[in-house]
Amino acid sequence: MNPREITMPSSDSLILDAVRIALDGRSLLALDLAVAPGEIVTVMGPSGVGKSTLLDYVAGFLPTAFSASGAVRLGELELTALPAEARHVGLLFQDPLLFPHLSVAGNLAFGMRAGGNRRERRRRIDAALDEVGLGGYAERDPATLSGGQKARVALLRVLLSRPRAMLLDEPFSKLDATRRDELRRLVFAQVRERRLPTLMVTHDAADAQAAGGRVIELDLPSDAG
Amino acid sequence: MSASLHVALVRLAAWLAIILLGVPVAAGLAGVIAPAFGWLPALGGHEPTLEHWQALTRRPGLAGMVALSYASGLASAALALAIVALFIGVFLHSRWFGAVQRLLSPLLAVPHAAAAIGLAFLLSPSGLVSRWLSPWASGWQFPPNYLFPGDPYGLALILGLTLKEVPFLLLMSLAALPQCRARERMRVARALGYRPLAGFLKAVMPGLYPLLRLPLYAVIAFASSTVDVALILGPSTPPPLAVAVMRWLNDPDLAMRFMASAGALLQFAVTLTALASWWLLERLVARALRDWPGDGRRRFGERVGALLGGGAIGLVVVLVLASLAGLILWSLAAYWPFPEAWPQPLTPRNWLRGAGGFVDPLAQAALIGGVATLIALVLVTGALEAETFRHRPPRAGVQWLLYLPLLVPSVAFLFGLVLMQTQAGLTPGLAAVIGGHAIFVLPYVFLSLAESYRRLDPRWTQLARSLGASPAGVFWRVRLPLLTTPLLTAAAVGFAVSIGQYLPTLLLGAGRISTITTEAVTLASGGDRRLTAVYALLQLLLPALGFALALGLPRLLLRRRAGLLSRP
Numbered sequence: 072m073n074p075r076e077i078t079m080p081s082s083d084s085l086i087l088d089a090v091r092i093a094l095d096g097r098s099l100l101a102l103d104l105a106v107a108p109g110e111i112v113t114v115m116g117p118s119g120v121g122k123s124t125l126l127d128y129v130a131g132f133l134p135t136a137f138s139a140s141g142a143v144r145l146g147e148l149e150l151t152a153l154p155a156e157a158r159h160v161g162l163l164f165q166d167p168l169l170f171p172h173l174s175v176a177g178n179l180a181f182g183m184r185a186g187g188n189r190r191e192r193r194r195r196i197d198a199a200l201d202e203v204g205l206g207g208y209a210e211r212d213p214a215t216l217s218g219g220q221k222a223r224v225a226l227l228r229v230l231l232s233r234p235r236a237m238l239l240d241e242p243f244s245k246l247d248a249t250r251r252d253e254l255r256r257l258v259f260a261q262v263r264e265r266r267l268p269t270l271m272v273t274h275d276a277a278d279a280q281a282a283g284g285r286v287i288e289l290d291l292p293s294d295a296g
Numbered sequence: 297m298s299a300s301l302h303v304a305l306v307r308l309a310a311w312l313a314i315i316l317l318g319v320p321v322a323a324g325l326a327g328v329i330a331p332a333f334g335w336l337p338a339l340g341g342h343e344p345t346l347e348h349w350q351a352l353t354r355r356p357g358l359a360g361m362v363a364l365s366y367a368s369g370l371a372s373a374a375l376a377l378a379i380v381a382l383f384i385g386v387f388l389h390s391r392w393f394g395a396v397q398r399l400l401s402p403l404l405a406v407p408h409a410a411a412a413i414g415l416a417f418l419l420s421p422s423g424l425v426s427r428w429l430s431p432w433a434s435g436w437q438f439p440p441n442y443l444f445p446g447d448p449y450g451l452a453l454i455l456g457l458t459l460k461e462v463p464f465l466l467l468m469s470l471a472a473l474p475q476c477r478a479r480e481r482m483r484v485a486r487a488l489g490y491r492p493l494a495g496f497l498k499a500v501m502p503g504l505y506p507l508l509r510l511p512l513y514a515v516i517a518f519a520s521s522t523v524d525v526a527l528i529l530g531p532s533t534p535p536p537l538a539v540a541v542m543r544w545l546n547d548p549d550l551a552m553r554f555m556a557s558a559g560a561l562l563q564f565a566v567t568l569t570a571l572a573s574w575w576l577l578e579r580l581v582a583r584a585l586r587d588w589p590g591d592g593r594r595r596f597g598e599r600v601g602a603l604l605g606g607g608a609i610g611l612v613v614v615l616v617l618a619s620l621a622g623l624i625l626w627s628l629a630a631y632w633p634f635p636e637a638w639p640q641p642l643t644p645r646n647w648l649r650g651a652g653g654f655v656d657p658l659a660q661a662a663l664i665g666g667v668a669t670l671i672a673l674v675l676v677t678g679a680l681e682a683e684t685f686r687h688r689p690p691r692a693g694v695q696w697l698l699y700l701p702l703l704v705p706s707v708a709f710l711f712g713l714v715l716m717q718t719q720a721g722l723t724p725g726l727a728a729v730i731g732g733h734a735i736f737v738l739p740y741v742f743l744s745l746a747e748s749y750r751r752l753d754p755r756w757t758q759l760a761r762s763l764g765a766s767p768a769g770v771f772w773r774v775r776l777p778l779l780t781t782p783l784l785t786a787a788a789v790g791f792a793v794s795i796g797q798y799l800p801t802l803l804l805g806a807g808r809i810s811t812i813t814t815e816a817v818t819l820a821s822g823g824d825r826r827l828t829a830v831y832a833l834l835q836l837l838l839p840a841l842g843f844a845l846a847l848g849l850p851r852l853l854l855r856r857r858a859g860l861l862s863r864p
Contacts, residue, residue: 157489162483164484168484173589179590181488192590
């Protein structure tokens with residue numbers, strides 16, 4: 072097994088060290104930040120300010136049109152030069168993006184690390200589904216789930232991959248008010264229980280309030296008019 | 297124009313498109329069935345008999361012909377799919393992707409015959425590669441003694457077909473990638489720790505493959521029944537079945553046409569069998585890999601895959617560019633003895649010598665291509681406009697109908713049409729050839745235009761209607777102008793497809809109509825490499841001109857309407 076794949080319970084901070092992102096030579100955002108294990112930091116700001124670009128940068132998906140300086144670290148581990156797949160940073164998107172070619176169990180198995188025989192993997196999947204109130208949904212087609220159920224499966228898929236930090240990209244914005252509340256509680260409880268340093272991007276002040284952590288307001292650069 | 301007239305005309309165009317796609321294929325197939333069983337009064341066949349099938353089975357080497365067609369169809373499709381899948385999997389997120397895409401896209405416009413001629417000149421014993429290696433590396437003072445093109449296993453044929461299928465499948469994949477949300481899928485997979493190739497194969501390919509299924513079937517059908525590529529690159533004794541059928545039906549002995557009909561039906565069966573085999577293979581692979589995406593392994597031969605995918609696509613690009621270079625050199629060569637890598641002196645003599653002969657076939661090809669493209673463009677636009685009347689997505693049947701002329705071996709149904717012509721006493725000629733070309737041009741024009749047409753923001757229409765425009769007004773004054781660039785691109789694609797057609801010209805024109813392509817294929821089987829190279833290059837010239845116009849005209853005419861240029 073690749074030594075990088077063996078993960079201890081997370082106790083590292085997510086550190087953004089003098090990060091500057093520019094587009095076509097125009098500075099877009101600048102940030103210096105350390106997110107402690109289990110802490111949820113909210114990033115807010117108007118559209119176009121580069122909130123999603125920040126998450127792209129941390130996750131390793133920054134489009135080539137952008138240029139960035141600074142560094143991202145997980146504790147002592149430098150992430151900046153690593154490809155997205157080697158960073159072990161879990162991403163929860165606006166859309167659940169469940170694979171339509173796989174069942175609910177298949178989607179979760181996709182997220183799970185390799186190892187263990189089929190029966191054992193399946194047992195862990197069933198246990199995880201039970202935990203979020205989706206017991207018995209393993210063989211369902213993801214297309215038949217409600218929005219809230221899909222979001223919960225997407226969350227489980229990320230958690231089963233045992234990430235060492237979490238990025239939340241407006242993960243509740245497409246849910247109705249009740250579901251949003253439920254899912255928010257679930258996600259926050261899970262990342263705190265696993266002591267994952269978490270960065271959340273959102274438009275919704277209620278998200279920030281519920282997270283209860285620091286809030287960072289990004290502003291449009293003054294020369295952008 | 298009144299609203300009802302507009303609707304009626306659009307509906308008419310849609311129906312004509314369906315008729316053009318469906319009727320000739322069905323009628324053509326029916327047209328070979330009767331003669332295969334002995335009935336063709338025009339040639340003296342009045343009663344049903346199996347004697348022509350018996351004659352067919354007695355032909356020496358028949359099993360070899362069938363095996364060649366079947367194997368080259370499946371092998372080239374499998375190779376092309378593997379190359380394209382590896383390439384996309386490994387390079388989707390690298391900057392190489394765009395570069396290779398830009399290099400390969402124009403290759404789609406290269407006529408099959410020209411590509412095959414270029415490859416033959418490149419790899420034959422006295423070809424460019426062997427010259428470049430001789431004598432310093434190989435020690436050859438004379439052309440070595442190996443059989444290429446025309447090796448008995450059809451390897452040259454498979455290689456040539458693969459080279460043409462890779463750009464086609466790649467372009468079809470590029471159109472399909474956004475449809476299956478490939479980028480999002482890939483992001484999820486990579487955020488979960490999947491390396492690029494494993495992520496692509498486990499998370500994207502299951503969504504991409506269904507969209508590639510019909511193009512793949514078209515590739516298999518074409519490869520298993522090709523005539524022009526097989527004439528240039530395939531073995532000759534025995535040849536692939538389609539080539540043998542062509543020979544029989546061109547036999548001066550008209551009675552041979554009965555056996556040729558049986559052969560055409562056999563070709564249909566061989567192609568169907570190849571398609572069925574692929575379908576079966578699909579099921580088996582899908583079943584065997586059912587649990588594979590969920591096994592949690594994050595890597596799948598990433599390094600080997602990168603090497604293979606990059607190497608194979610690089611080889612395709614190099615082979616094609618070198619073929620082109622070889623054609624240019626041969627067309628300018630005077631005296632070029634074997635191990636010399638460079639012809640000396642370079643001369644325009646071959647071009648001047650050919651000028652007397654190639655002007656007419658060029659003009660003929662341009663005329664046929666122009667008219668066939670115009671017909672296809674009108675019908676396709678009508679069919680797509682008709683889709684906007686109904687506010688629901690088109691049925692799956694439309695897609696199959698579109699691919700019908702690409703799935704039924706053309707040698708089978710075109711020959712049936714010829715026999716019906718004979719039976720009806722019609723003289724073959726230009727009109728029949730243009731109609732035949734339009735059958736093959738229409739699917740490609742449709743595939744090229746459909747995405748842009750369907751994706752056009754519906755708010756343009758709503759806006760125009762709310763400003764008082766009639767449906768016809770919206771069509772002529774809003775939708776068509778907005779689609780200028782895609783319309784021109786679709787026309788260029790259609791024109792290129794027409795220029796590349798060999799069989800419809802030959803069969804429906806009864807050999808009396810020659811285009812640059814039929815001439816090039818005929819020349820390729822002779823010994824005059826220099827003149828063949830001239831013709832192959834000219835064959836490239838027409839589609840290249842078409843694309844240059846399609847890309848250049850909007851830039852020229854619309855330079856003060858920049859918003860129309862950036863539109864996809």
